[in-house]
Amino acid sequence: MRRIVYREWRIESSRYWSWLAILAVVIAIGGMAALYMEHHGHWVTGMTNSVVWGTPHIFAVFLIISASGALNVASIGTVFDKAFYKPLGRLSGLLAAALLVGGLLILVLDLGRPDRLVVAMTTYNFSSIFAWNIFLYSGFVAVVIAYLWTMADRKGVPYTKPVGIFAFLWRLALTTGTGSIFGFLVGREAYDTAVLAPMFVVMSFAYGLAIYILVLMYSFEQDDRPVGALMLKRLKNLLGLFVSGVLYFTLIYHLTRLYGAQTQNIEHFILVSGGIYTVMFWLGWIILGSLVPLFFIYHPQHGKNPKAIALASALVIFGGLAAMYVLIIGSQAYPLEMFPGKTVVEFGAPGDIGGVVAPYWPSLPEFLLGIGGVAVALLITSVGIRVLQFLPESLADRVVDPHVALAEGRGR
Numbered sequence: 001m002r003r004i005v006y007r008e009w010r011i012e013s014s015r016y017w018s019w020l021a022i023l024a025v026v027i028a029i030g031g032m033a034a035l036y037m038e039h040h041g042h043w044v045t046g047m048t049n050s051v052v053w054g055t056p057h058i059f060a061v062f063l064i065i066s067a068s069g070a071l072n073v074a075s076i077g078t079v080f081d082k083a084f085y086k087p088l089g090r091l092s093g094l095l096a097a098a099l100l101v102g103g104l105l106i107l108v109l110d111l112g113r114p115d116r117l118v119v120a121m122t123t124y125n126f127s128s129i130f131a132w133n134i135f136l137y138s139g140f141v142a143v144v145i146a147y148l149w150t151m152a153d154r155k156g157v158p159y160t161k162p163v164g165i166f167a168f169l170w171r172l173a174l175t176t177g178t179g180s181i182f183g184f185l186v187g188r189e190a191y192d193t194a195v196l197a198p199m200f201v202v203m204s205f206a207y208g209l210a211i212y213i214l215v216l217m218y219s220f221e222q223d224d225r226p227v228g229a230l231m232l233k234r235l236k237n238l239l240g241l242f243v244s245g246v247l248y249f250t251l252i253y254h255l256t257r258l259y260g261a262q263t264q265n266i267e268h269f270i271l272v273s274g275g276i277y278t279v280m281f282w283l284g285w286i287i288l289g290s291l292v293p294l295f296f297i298y299h300p301q302h303g304k305n306p307k308a309i310a311l312a313s314a315l316v317i318f319g320g321l322a323a324m325y326v327l328i329i330g331s332q333a334y335p336l337e338m339f340p341g342k343t344v345v346e347f348g349a350p351g352d353i354g355g356v357v358a359p360y361w362p363s364l365p366e367f368l369l370g371i372g373g374v375a376v377a378l379l380i381t382s383v384g385i386r387v388l389q390f391l392p393e394s395l396a397d398r399v400v401d402p403h404v405a406l407a408e409g410r411g412r
Contacts, residue, residue: 004087004399006389009382011222016386023379030372033365034109045366050358051332056110058324059370062207063103063377064137065178065200066320068171069208069242071096071144074151075171078164084234084400088216090390093148095215095381096171096208097141102377104137106369130181136174143167152389175204182327189266190331195256199249203320206242210316213239217310219385220395228397229304236309240297243316246323247290269334269357270326277330280322289319333358 009016037045047054074092077085108117124131147167150156156163179200185191213235220227254271257263270281293312295302302308335356385391392399 005393006090006391007393008387008389009219009223009385009391015222016382020379020382023375023382026375027372027379030369030375031109033368033372037365037369038109045363046361047366048358048360050336051329051360053328053332054110054360055329055362055366056106056369056373057328058321059373060103060106060110061178061328062320062324063099063106063373065175065204066208066211067096067099067103067140067204068175068201069204069206070099070212071147071167071171072205072208073212074147075164075168078151078161079168084231087392087395087400088212089151090148091216091219091385092212093144093151094384094390095212095377097144098377098380098384099208099211100137100140101380102373102375105376106373109369133174133177133181136170136177140170140174143170171204172201175201182331188331188334188336189263190257190270190327190334193253193256195249195253199246199253202242202245202249203323206239206246206316207320209235209239209242210313210320213313214310214317215381217306219391223391225391226394226396227306228395228400230397230401231395232306232309233304236297236303236312239313239316240294243290243293243297247286250285266331266334270330274330274334277326277333280330281326284322285319285326288315289322290316293319329360333360 045054071092073085074089074096076082077087077089111117121134124134126132143163143166147160147163150160150163176197179197182191183194183196216235217227219225254267257267270277272278274281293315296308296312296315297303299308335358
């Protein structure tokens with residue numbers, strides 16, 4: 001591999017500032033949506049006493065697990081000594097930190113009382129997985145910053161691999177902790193299973209890499225920097241492997257639930273009779289979010305087309321959001337069996353205490369808050385690659401693969 005030269009993102013100033021202005025407007029709208037929900041209360045959203053985690057949590061959890069997966073690209077190059085991926089490490093770390101900040105910002109603003117965040121950060125109940133995650137999330141940002149320093153500063157080069165291994169283990173713990181939030185909950189029939197922890201880890205690999213591929217391709221295309229066919233082939237094949245892994249764990253998860261008599265009803269709800277949740281599962285998660293991307297990735301012709309690879313990555317992201325919708329919203333909407341063998345008569349809103357499927361429809365403020373968090377992650381990434389040297393000057397085949405360079409030299 002030739003010496004990799006890193007340069008700032010040097011797109012035209014007018015395009016850059018226009019892009020930042022668009023992101024700033026989206027963030028401002030998301031902030032106003034959060035203020036609107038905080039001022040009026042969550043009754044203006046689609047959330048109820050049954051569905052207490054709404055659309056903002058879909059975006060938040062998706063961004064948090066994607067942050068871990070985005071750092072996986074750097075881990076492959078550092079921890080597993082794959083030189084082919086080392087030029088991608090700096091962008092991987094920046095994107096990971098940006099995605100986590102965007103996801104956590106959504107969570108903070110969706111709490112209803114963001115001013116009480118200090119209480120959550122200073123008073124801990126270590127019997128709760130939420131208390132553990134506060135350390136995992138804040139520690140992740142610190143570890144990623146240290147990791148980036150070792151990759152960017154010559155003095156830090158000797159520590160790159162030790163810090164990289166530590167970051168690799170930390171992000172595995174972070175994603176396991178996020179999956180365990182749901183896996184440790186016994187109050188919902190769709191949760192309370194250890195399979196969710198490793199399932200979230202594999203999901204993070206797929207969704208984080210899909211976001212990384214789109215960011216890499218867009219930033220290089222806007223700056224007229226080449227991305228070779230070999231690099232795209234490696235990345236899209238890796239994405240296909242991770243998407244296949246998500247399908248495998250999805251199968252194991254649902255087979256496990258179908259095997260147990262006490263969880264067969266919730267499985268019938270999600271897979272057959274759940275209305276929008278069934279549609280989101282089969283059409284969003286499985287077909288458009290998994291099978292169609294795999295078709296593009298492994299097709300002999302489409303797999304070589306950068307546009308098809310970008311489309312496959314976008315569909316994987318869509319499938320990830322659909323998966324979060326089914327796991328988070330669908331599992332809450334399913335009626336709780338408060339008193340086995342008894343009929344529950346409700347006097348409040350439908351679904352407030354169980355008995356019937358809780359209604360939920362995402363409100364506009366919820367959606368705007370979620371999009372605002374995505375815009376924050378993109379803004380951090382855009383500013384980072386503009387002012388610091390995160391992007392390689394070239395990822396052409398002759399730069400990243402010494403065999404291509406040797407062959408070209410012999411050809412001359």
